[in-house]
Amino acid sequence: MRDVVGACPLDCPDGCSWIVSVDDAGQAVKVRGNPEHPFTDGGLCKKVNPWLEFAADPSRLLFPLKRVGPKGSGTFERVSWDHALADIAAKLIQVRDRFGGDAIWPYTGTGNVGAIQGAGLSAGVRLMNALGACNHKGTICSVSGHVGLLYSQGFANGMDPEDVVDARTVLIWGANTLVTSQHFWPFVEKAKAGGAKIIVVDPVGTRTARRADDHVALRPGSDGALALTLCRLIRDAGAADTKWIEQHGVGYDDFSALLDEWPLDRGARVCDLPPEQIESLATQIINGGPLAIKLGQGMQRHAHGAQAARTVSCLAAITGAFGQPGGGLVYSTGPAYAFNSVAARMPHLAPGPQRDRIMTRLVDELNDGVEAIIISGANPVVSNPDSNAVKAALSREDLFTVAIDIYPTPTTDYADYILPSTLQHEQTEMNDSFTHYYLNWNEKAVDAPGEALSHTEMYQRLAIALAQHDPTFADECFQASELDYARALLDTESFRANGITLDALRAKGFLRLPEQPAVDRFHFAHQQAEIDGLGYLPDWRGVKEPARGSGYNLIAIGSDWHINTVFSQTEKTLGRASEPPIVVSSSDAERDHLTDGMNVKVWNDRGSFEATLKIDDTGTRPGVAAITKGWGSQLINTTVREEDSDGGHGAVYHDNAVFIAAR
Numbered sequence: 001m002r003d004v005v006g007a008c009p010l011d012c013p014d015g016c017s018w019i020v021s022v023d024d025a026g027q028a029v030k031v032r033g034n035p036e037h038p039f040t041d042g043g044l045c046k047k048v049n050p051w052l053e054f055a056a057d058p059s060r061l062l063f064p065l066k067r068v069g070p071k072g073s074g075t076f077e078r079v080s081w082d083h084a085l086a087d088i089a090a091k092l093i094q095v096r097d098r099f100g101g102d103a104i105w106p107y108t109g110t111g112n113v114g115a116i117q118g119a120g121l122s123a124g125v126r127l128m129n130a131l132g133a134c135n136h137k138g139t140i141c142s143v144s145g146h147v148g149l150l151y152s153q154g155f156a157n158g159m160d161p162e163d164v165v166d167a168r169t170v171l172i173w174g175a176n177t178l179v180t181s182q183h184f185w186p187f188v189e190k191a192k193a194g195g196a197k198i199i200v201v202d203p204v205g206t207r208t209a210r211r212a213d214d215h216v217a218l219r220p221g222s223d224g225a226l227a228l229t230l231c232r233l234i235r236d237a238g239a240a241d242t243k244w245i246e247q248h249g250v251g252y253d254d255f256s257a258l259l260d261e262w263p264l265d266r267g268a269r270v271c272d273l274p275p276e277q278i279e280s281l282a283t284q285i286i287n288g289g290p291l292a293i294k295l296g297q298g299m300q301r302h303a304h305g306a307q308a309a310r311t312v313s314c315l316a317a318i319t320g321a322f323g324q325p326g327g328g329l330v331y332s333t334g335p336a337y338a339f340n341s342v343a344a345r346m347p348h349l350a351p352g353p354q355r356d357r358i359m360t361r362l363v364d365e366l367n368d369g370v371e372a373i374i375i376s377g378a379n380p381v382v383s384n385p386d387s388n389a390v391k392a393a394l395s396r397e398d399l400f401t402v403a404i405d406i407y408p409t410p411t412t413d414y415a416d417y418i419l420p421s422t423l424q425h426e427q428t429e430m431n432d433s434f435t436h437y438y439l440n441w442n443e444k445a446v447d448a449p450g451e452a453l454s455h456t457e458m459y460q461r462l463a464i465a466l467a468q469h470d471p472t473f474a475d476e477c478f479q480a481s482e483l484d485y486a487r488a489l490l491d492t493e494s495f496r497a498n499g500i501t502l503d504a505l506r507a508k509g510f511l512r513l514p515e516q517p518a519v520d521r522f523h524f525a526h527q528q529a530e531i532d533g534l535g536y537l538p539d540w541r542g543v544k545e546p547a548r549g550s551g552y553n554l555i556a557i558g559s560d561w562h563i564n565t566v567f568s569q570t571e572k573t574l575g576r577a578s579e580p581p582i583v584v585s586s587s588d589a590e591r592d593h594l595t596d597g598m599n600v601k602v603w604n605d606r607g608s609f610e611a612t613l614k615i616d617d618t619g620t621r622p623g624v625a626a627i628t629k630g631w632g633s634q635l636i637n638t639t640v641r642e643e644d645s646d647g648g649h650g651a652v653y654h655d656n657a658v659f660i661a662a663r
């Protein structure tokens with residue numbers, strides 16, 4: 001028996017380090033959390049504890065498949081790797097020669113967020129660059145918040161989440177930490193044990209909201225208004241940290257003039273909150289420093305999501321929280337993983353300028369000159385906005401589609417070829433986190449079953465097949481191994497200076513990143529934001545599609561049982577989870593004559609889906625309908641529109657009005 005250190009590959013903030021036990025016959029027999037990891041501390045989660053059972057599910061993809069029926073029918077036959085790759089290479093060359101490289105789209109999702117095989121897809125991008133393929137812009141998850149914070153605090157990691165233990169007010173703002181980032185919760189608990197108040201700002205009565213000292217169930221999309229009202233109350237109480245603001249703030253006087261427009265009664269009206277609740281929150285912030293704000297991804301999936309993140313960060317600045325141990329605002333620690341992606345991806349191989357293609361504008365992009373798409377680790381039929389339009393766009397007979405996955409999904413049904421990928425314990429990978437500062441290594445523990453291949457090996461073999469048509473692809477840079485990619489990614493001044501080398505990483509399994517800079521210049525106002533359309537000042541900009549009349553704002557959050565669509569296929573076969581119900585408050589249910597357990601239709605003019613109704617008065621506000629995302633056979637995103645947010649082309653999942661009625 002031997003133990004191999006690895007890491008969870010999923011798109012979860014926690015980035016757990018794990019240990020795979022392999023028996024003498026070379027079989028993985030157990031996966032458990034790595035007790036040495038300082039942040040994840042020996043734990044995984046109920047989704048990943050049965051990882052080996054998941055890997056062995058009989059529905060897993062084990063061989064390359066070629067479509068034999070009509071697109072979308074899901075009828076395929078088994079073919080050899082040589083056959084599949086020769087045909088794919090010929091098609092890609094044909095498309096490049098006829099339409100140009102930017103008709104080819106390497107579309108990568110978040111099934112595995114690793115730096116080599118995963119969302120970064122170092123393994124395939126060199127080759128795609130050499131084909132002149134377009135640049136995939138991974139806009140599906142968190143980009144709006146990142147863009148918003150660029151205009152104020154400059155980056156998304158304005159404090160180390162571990163330091164929250166020293167905070168005395170913890171605002172969990174649009175995050176469902178207990179469900180979506182459970183390894184952060186013990187740090188929150190420690191803060192609480194030290195006397196901190198935990199306050200959740202969320203329109204939905206999540207598990208996290210129910211555990212808080214106070215739940216501020218504001219109107220969806222009104223976050224900016226709440227932040228401005230709180231800043232106004234803090235300023236008027238003489239509690240703004242003028243010393244920190246003088247030293248680090250830019251444009252405070254103009255911001256202060258904006259606050260004049262945000263008296264308590266206006267904030268209470270816009271957010272639809274009792275004025276006393278906002279006042280008492282301001283009092284808590286004033287008397288209970290340091291203030292730590294954990295901003296979640298949920299609050300920025302709105303038309304004005306970037307602006308919302310930008311505005312909330314002003315609260316951490318006006319209180320001087322950035323200057324206090326245990327204070328500040330963290331959205332994501334992602335930016336701290338500053339890899340040398342140029343060395344890994346080799347953009348210079350491209351024959352000319354490459355066109356960007358926006359992940360969350362899949363339908364528009366497919367209808368605008370895409371002839372071949374390679375979808376890897378993504379399930380856009382379920383995950384993307386406007387599922388019906390996605391299906392229609394993927395149905396185009398002359399669109400050549402390759403899907404690389406581990407399970408058949410509603411998306412793989414539309415592929416011309418399905419290629420089977422290894423799972424994390426069967427491959428070598430390097431993983432980051434968006435809630436801690438430890439870089440994780442994942443050593444391959446066992447061989448894959450069937451003919452599943454790592455993405456690295458798939459692209460090595462594809463290069464050989466492409467070289468039959470174009471000698472460019474015979475270059476040895478396309479045969480780089482996982483270790484070569486890892487070395488390239490780690491080849492930076494800062495990693496070297498801090499002893500973060502591949503050898504050191506492999507020896508320990510994880511390494512702490514270099515010390516991160518503190519927020520030094522905070523922009524309460526920004527000329528560039530004005531040029532980019534967000535306005536010089538972070539004023540509240542409304543909700544694009546508010547629920548009106550008997551409508552509801554549909555908010556689809558992370559499920560306890562699956563992570564996006566990963567596990568949603570197998571949870572169904574294993575019978576542990578069932579189709580998510582839709583949750584509304586009893587006052588809304590009464591108005592619309594809905595009863596608990598009733599089968600309802602949820603719809604708007606874009607689409608509809610069915611669900612079982614659940615009435616719950618433990619926190620979800622009237623006018624909101626809450627459900628969980630990612631259940632493969634329940635296409636909730638038929639109701640979501642394909643539209644850009646105000647920053648970075650983010651999606652607007654929660655800025656979505658629907659109606660609900662009995663079926």
Ligand SMILES: Nc1nc2c(c(=O)[nH]1)N[C@H]1C(S)=C(S)[C@@H](COP(=O)(O)OP(=O)(O)OC[C@H]3O[C@@H](n4cnc5c(=O)[nH]c(N)nc54)[C@H](O)[C@@H]3O)O[C@H]1N2
Binds near residue numbers: 011177179204563629
């Ligand atoms: N178990 C599990 N864990 C997951 C995931 C999963 O699917 N399941 N998904 C993973 C992924 S991909 C990500 S990006 C992270 C996301 O992590 P979180 O940001 O915690 O996840 P969400 O559940 O999407 O959204 C958080 C909360 O935002 C709230 N929200 C929606 N609109 C608003 C608003 O206008 N204002 C405010 N204040 N709040 C709002 C929602 O009600 C929700 O409770 O979680 C990851 N972890």
Ligand SMILES: Nc1nc2c(c(=O)[nH]1)N[C@H]1C(S)=C(S)[C@@H](COP(=O)(O)OP(=O)(O)OC[C@H]3O[C@@H](n4cnc5c(=O)[nH]c(N)nc54)[C@H](O)[C@@H]3O)O[C@H]1N2
Binds near residue numbers: 112378404407557629
């Ligand atoms: N309504 C609504 N929709 C949402 C959201 C929301 O909050 N509300 N959240 C959005 C967010 S935050 C995200 S991140 C996106 C996620 O959207 P996607 O990027 O589509 O990610 P997943 O749905 O997780 O799909 C990942 C696919 O990768 C496959 N996979 C898993 N592991 C591997 C592997 O190792 N190799 C390969 N090749 N494949 C693998 C899985 O089987 C699955 O089919 O969904 C978004 N959709």
Ligand code: SF4
Binds near residue numbers: 008
């Ligand atoms: S899904 Fe998140 S909590 Fe679960 S093992 Fe993976 S990183 Fe850890």
Ligand SMILES: [Mo]
Binds near residue numbers: 110140
């Ligand atoms: Mo995400």
